[in-house]
Amino acid sequence: MAQPYLSDIDNKAMELRAVQESPLAIRGMTVFYDQKPAIFSVDATFRKGMMTAIIGPNGAGKSTLLKAALGIVKPLAGTATIFGAPLTENRDKLAYVPQRASVDWDFPARVVDVVGMGLYSKLGLLGRYSRAHKAHVMGCLARVGMEDFAGRQIGQLSGGQQQRVFLARALAQDADLYLLDEPFAGVDAATERAIIDVLKDLRADGKTVIAVHHDLSTVTEYFDDALILNMRKVSEGTVAEAFTAEALESAYGGRLDMTGANAIPALG
Ligand SMILES: Nc1ncnc2c1ncn2[C@@H]1O[C@H](COP(=O)(O)OP(=O)(O)OP(=O)(O)O)[C@@H](O)[C@H]1O
Numbered sequence: 691m692a693q694p695y696l697s698d699i700d701n702k703a704m705e706l707r708a709v710q711e712s713p714l715a716i717r718g719m720t721v722f723y724d725q726k727p728a729i730f731s732v733d734a735t736f737r738k739g740m741m742t743a744i745i746g747p748n749g750a751g752k753s754t755l756l757k758a759a760l761g762i763v764k765p766l767a768g769t770a771t772i773f774g775a776p777l778t779e780n781r782d783k784l785a786y787v788p789q790r791a792s793v794d795w796d797f798p799a800r801v802v803d804v805v806g807m808g809l810y811s812k813l814g815l816l817g818r819y820s821r822a823h824k825a826h827v828m829g830c831l832a833r834v835g836m837e838d839f840a841g842r843q844i845g846q847l848s849g850g851q852q853q854r855v856f857l858a859r860a861l862a863q864d865a866d867l868y869l870l871d872e873p874f875a876g877v878d879a880a881t882e883r884a885i886i887d888v889l890k891d892l893r894a895d896g897k898t899v900i901a902v903h904h905d906l907s908t909v910t911e912y913f914d915d916a917l918i919l920n921m922r923k924v925s926e927g928t929v930a931e932a933f934t935a936e937a938l939e940s941a942y943g944g945r946l947d948m949t950g951a952n953a954i955p956a957l958g
């Protein structure tokens with residue numbers, strides 16, 4: 691039997707619906723730094739209520755893709771929509787945890803203040819920080835096991851503790867879409883477990899989680915979907931569809947050892 695016929699108009703309607711329904715839809719995203727492309731013409735449609743891993747080698751443009759979607763770097767071309775609308779309209783629906791190396795940890799602020807910053811979009815500039823807000827902040831710290839550190843200076847925490855605090859700040863925002871740049875980098879097994887449990891709770895609440903992720907051995911266990919990137923999009927879809935040996939070979943080239951300790955369960 692012939693394939694169902696789809697006219698150009700039908701295709702366009704499907705594309706529009708996909709963008710409308712997606713928590714984050716990226717189209718034609720192209721970023722150059724100093725005349726060199728970091729990402730080139732990337733399309734990605736993230737699924738609502740899912741956890742998606744963004745995977746690729748160092749320098750692949752993973753952080754750049756998130757920053758372009760967030761308006762932190764200016765793309766040469768391309769668009770990003772948040773729940774079908776431009777970022778400017780839906781900024782309060784998303785929370786972002788930057789890659790740890792990119793944060794200045796020397797700024798003088800207590801843990802409770804850093805997490806409280808997550809509330810600014812809700813309070814407005816002149817909004818009052820009430821007792822209820824404080825309780826919300828403490829609740830978010832408790833979710834990541836950091837309530838005992840509320841009064842500590844942020845610079846006086848270990849790397850894994852800082853990572854938890856930044857996750858608590860994202861939780862305080864009560865967003866629908868969470869973008870995390872390497873949330874598990876440099877944390878021990880207990881902190882990784884604590885963070886993944888929080889992310890899975892978010893998903894259970896219908897939130898969407900997108901995380902840059904380096905540990906190929908946990909992709910299948912942690913994530914529903916994957917986007918594999920190396921300047922261009924290599925693959926996109928469910929983990930079973932996108933996280934394939936061919937895609938990894940294409941993204942990492944000969945640099946990936948898929949035997950021994952780095953063996954990927956999904957790939958057998
Ligand atoms: N501000 C910048 N100015 C110039 N070049 C940059 C800048 N930020 C990133 N780059 C370059 O753009 C490319 C993509 O960088 P990006 O940080 O997006 O990679 P990544 O995939 O997040 O890598 P990693 O896994 O190391 O975090 C790299 O070649 C990087 O050197």
Ligand SMILES: [Mg+2]
Pocket residue numbers: 752753754789871902
């Ligand atoms: Mg990065």
